[in-house]
Amino acid sequence: MISINAAVTDLKRLDLLADSDSPIHALDARAKVLVTLVFIVSVVSFDRYELARLLPFFVFPTVMIALAGLPPLYLVRKIAFISPFVLMVGLFNPVFDRAGLYQIGQMVISGGWVSLVSLFVRSTLTVGAAFILVGTTGFTAVCQALQRLGTPQLFAVQLLFLHRYIFVLADETCRSSRARELRSCGKKGLGVASFGSLAGHLLLRTWQRAERIHTAMLARGFVGLFHAHRQSRFGAAELCFLLGWSSLFIALRTFDITASLGALFTGLFS
Amino acid sequence: MSHHIVEVKNLQHVYPDGTIAIKDVSFRITHGESVAIIGANGAGKSTLLQHLNGCLEATSGEIRIGDTPLSKSTLPDIRRTVGMVFQYPDDQLFMPTVFEDVAFGPLNLGLSGTEVDRRVAESLERVGAGHLRDKPPYHLSGGEKKRVAIATVLAMSPDILVMDEPTSGLDPFARRQFISLLREFQHTKIFTSHDLDMVMDLCGRTIILHEGAIMADGPTGEIFLNEALLAACRLEKPFSMQGCPVCSRALTKKKP
Numbered sequence: 001m002i003s004i005n006a007a008v009t010d011l012k013r014l015d016l017l018a019d020s021d022s023p024i025h026a027l028d029a030r031a032k033v034l035v036t037l038v039f040i041v042s043v044v045s046f047d048r049y050e051l052a053r054l055l056p057f058f059v060f061p062t063v064m065i066a067l068a069g070l071p072p073l074y075l076v077r078k079i080a081f082i083s084p085f086v087l088m089v090g091l092f093n094p095v096f097d098r099a100g101l102y103q104i105g106q107m108v109i110s111g112g113w114v115s116l117v118s119l120f121v122r123s124t125l126t127v128g129a130a131f132i133l134v135g136t137t138g139f140t141a142v143c144q145a146l147q148r149l150g151t152p153q154l155f156a157v158q159l160l161f162l163h164r165y166i167f168v169l170a171d172e173t174c175r176s177s178r179a180r181e182l183r184s185c186g187k188k189g190l191g192v193a194s195f196g197s198l199a200g201h202l203l204l205r206t207w208q209r210a211e212r213i214h215t216a217m218l219a220r221g222f223v224g225l226f227h228a229h230r231q232s233r234f235g236a237a238e239l240c241f242l243l244g245w246s247s248l249f250i251a252l253r254t255f256d257i258t259a260s261l262g263a264l265f266t267g268l269f270s
Numbered sequence: 271m272s273h274h275i276v277e278v279k280n281l282q283h284v285y286p287d288g289t290i291a292i293k294d295v296s297f298r299i300t301h302g303e304s305v306a307i308i309g310a311n312g313a314g315k316s317t318l319l320q321h322l323n324g325c326l327e328a329t330s331g332e333i334r335i336g337d338t339p340l341s342k343s344t345l346p347d348i349r350r351t352v353g354m355v356f357q358y359p360d361d362q363l364f365m366p367t368v369f370e371d372v373a374f375g376p377l378n379l380g381l382s383g384t385e386v387d388r389r390v391a392e393s394l395e396r397v398g399a400g401h402l403r404d405k406p407p408y409h410l411s412g413g414e415k416k417r418v419a420i421a422t423v424l425a426m427s428p429d430i431l432v433m434d435e436p437t438s439g440l441d442p443f444a445r446r447q448f449i450s451l452l453r454e455f456q457h458t459k460i461f462t463s464h465d466l467d468m469v470m471d472l473c474g475r476t477i478i479l480h481e482g483a484i485m486a487d488g489p490t491g492e493i494f495l496n497e498a499l500l501a502a503c504r505l506e507k508p509f510s511m512q513g514c515p516v517c518s519r520a521l522t523k524k525k526p
Contacts, residue, residue: 015406140366160366167408168360212361215325219354220426221346221378 008170010078014131017070018138024068029137029145031238035245036133040126042249048115049101052258054122060245061128068136075135079127086123090116139163169206176202274301274336274429274458276322276352281331283317283482291317293482295331299475304459306469306490309479310504315434315462316357318479322432322460323352335430350379353428353457357435359415363407368399368418371407375426393421397451413444420451430458437465466508470494478503 018025024032043057065072097112134142140160147156176198184194251257276299283292291314299305307315320326321333324345333340335348356362365371372390381389394400397417402410410418416436423431436452437445449471452459463469469476469490476493478486480503486493493499494507506512 012409019404138366140370161364164364164366209361212356212358213364215320216354216356216362217364217374219323219325219349219356220375220422221349222374223378 008167011166013074014078014135015139017135018141020069022068022136024064024136026237027241028232028234028238029141030149030234031242032133032137033142033145033149034242036129038246038249039129042253043122043125045253046118046122048118049111051114051118051121053252053256054118054125056252056257057125057249060249061125061132064132064136068132070132070135075128075131078131079124082123082127083120086120090119093119168209169202172205172209173202275299275334276430276458276460277332277334278321279332279334281318281321281333282329283314283321283326284329291482292321292328295479295482295484297477297484297487299458299460302456302458303475304473305461306473306476307460307462307479308464308466308469308476308505309462313479313503314482315479319354319432319434319460319462322430323349323354325354350426351428352430352432353423353426355419355423355431355433355436357438359407359412359419362419362422363415366406367403368394368405368407368410369403371418372403372421372425375422379426389425389427390421393424394418396424397421398447412439413441413448416440416444416448417451428457430460431455432460434462435464436461437463437468466494466505467510470508470510478505480504 039057039060043054046053061075064070065075093116094110094112097115098110100108101111101114102109137145140163143156143160143163146159147153180194180198276297278298279296281292281295282290284290295318307318309315317326321328321340322335324340335351338344338348338351340348363371365374369390372393373386376386376389390403391400394403397420399414399417399421402414402418407415407418416439420433433452437448440448445465445468449468452472459472461469461473473490475488476486476490477484478493478499485503486496486499494511497507500506
């Protein structure tokens, strides 16, 4: 129960970060959505054993965090929260992929280990970029930007509601869970059986609530369309932001800048 | 022609499980009236209210708002005319910020940007919530949510205000403020409530529902004096009419 509460408070904090004032916050949401998209595509399109070429991509989150004044430790904690899921995905890589890829002295590093680390780096970069996008733009603005970029309205609206009702549902879950805890006197209660019934009740309550919300929407003239009210402008600043970052990502993806820099340094010292 | 009249004739509603929630209910509420619909839990108050702007469809009977009969084709117009404030503001506030929530109705009416801005600002000022416009609804207190929920409806310029339990969940001070706010509205007003003192304060007329049927319809003062009727409908006099609890206790103690 406490962990659900803490998670929701944490999520609210991410939402509130978007209200800050910085040059990055001031940019049109579409520019930030597109840059994040190019960033994610560039990062995930590398070969599974690629590691060195991913490292220069850390320049994007670093610069964004610095310019937008986001709290870096908070973001690191949020990224760390998803790392167990990444570990689950790549858990068997070192087991099945035992072919040696690198050799450092006597130690041979297998392809499986390299791909696992690469997976971690990739997830840190992409999830970090998504958090930075929401923290500098706000979830609502991201949804509206998606819609204005051509995402089907139904999808954008679903996303918007999902985000809005996470808070309401988490409240309901906390209340039900507290009631169960208080009556289980520090023991397991009725175990899994009581959780099944609790989840069922939560589902039914959610259903009823959804109906009430829909009624409230109909009462205010809803016919299935969300009308955007504020129209922000995609100006020169947005264009520079989009072109600047996108060309950097494409350059990093196309050319092996790490190897060139390495060759340059080894050339200098040899 | 007036949009401010609500006429209900022989309304009946049966839920899909066979429960008869409303039985042959008829009344007429005229321009500027402030009417309370009271009754015990499960008497059918909320079901009745939901018929007034077409949220529920009547099994039989007729509803007219002004000269317009309620039907599928007239629903959009009737929903603009009848502003409905729900019991739980969390159900009513679903947009990410207060501003967007209040703008939701006017935008659905097809109004332009500047007109929407004006209406949102006016409605929020009217309920004393202008400072909340950029906040997310889930960060508001219960009283603030209620105020914003009313603003969302006022922004659509309704002629009739329908409110389900408007003072439930409010602290005494917020309740008092809220009653003063509701008194200022010149609309035709229909409330359901268990707060009978609020009903005394605001409503000149009261309709008592009991098991889906109308048991009484008349001036509030007269209805609250009829103790037998109130008891039969699982109701009591408002606290303000029950005499001072301290004095009455003292009198009881003095008696041998």
